[in-house]
Amino acid sequence: MLQVGDKIPEFSLKDLEGETVSNETLLGQRSVLVFFPAAFSGVCSDQLSVYQEMLDEFEKHNAKVYAISVDVFHSQKAFADQRGLTMPLLSDFFPQGAVADAFGVRGSRGASDRALFVVEADGTISWCFKTDSPADMPPTDQLFEALAA
């Protein structure tokens, strides 16, 4: 797993609008990359719903949230529609999990681990966290403390 101080790797994914989001897209802005295992799983649904409700708070910290999973586009689209998610969802479906691999957060069953990266405007990781189990939630208090630092 990439660590604090590392630069993010090169990557390029599409969001649900078909727009490309790459490592270069993130330059010049602060970002929170949310790797989640699977659309429609209970824990992922809760996690992204909470972040959806907190988008204003992320914005206060000048941070833009991107959620990434190995799900195919259609699955992510249905998930976003059902849960009312407006943040960009990025499909790491093909080559499957390549971006999760690049960040070192690919789980043993093919999906990504549940992991968060705060990426500063120069592409440097300033905070990161991976849960021990996909059933666990990353600590929101530590995330917002990191954003406030």
Next chain:
Amino acid sequence: MTDTGRRSSLSLPGPTDHSRGNDGSIELVFFADFDCTFCARTAQAIAPAVEEGVVRLTFRHFPLTSAHGRAEAAHRAAEAADRQGAFWDFYDAMFKGVGRLEDPDLWRYAQAAGLDLGRFERDRRDEQIWAAIREEFAAAVRGGVTGAPMVGLKVGEILMLEAGPRSRAELDGLLTTYR
């Protein structure tokens, strides 16, 4: 959600919170969405312990509006009812009637609580009410709440966060752990 027993930086129950139950009993803070069946199940697990004087219950708003279509209306209604002293009437009615949170349902709960309906209608549209609910939600997330239902049990001067108990037996297990 299995990440339990987490120390939080959440504020302890205070005079501005909605609380009920005996002083001196175990303090439990319930983070919940009125439009959530899992939260309703936790509410049912907690209720007898409050009646028995085992738990003092504090409620904090945790509406997931993007996922639950009537969450905003329900939480606004509870705060509007609070302005007429009927917060807990709405808490009980909405958790018993989860899934029945349309406007006619809310009016029925208001009538049952003896509220001034005109005032209730004005108050639940007051944006100050919604701003306060949103701030309570954000404070909960900043303090470590990761979803709903969750509970915080007061241990000394901190709240220990746990997933919302699904039964009285699970609640009793938590109370034994933190007693």
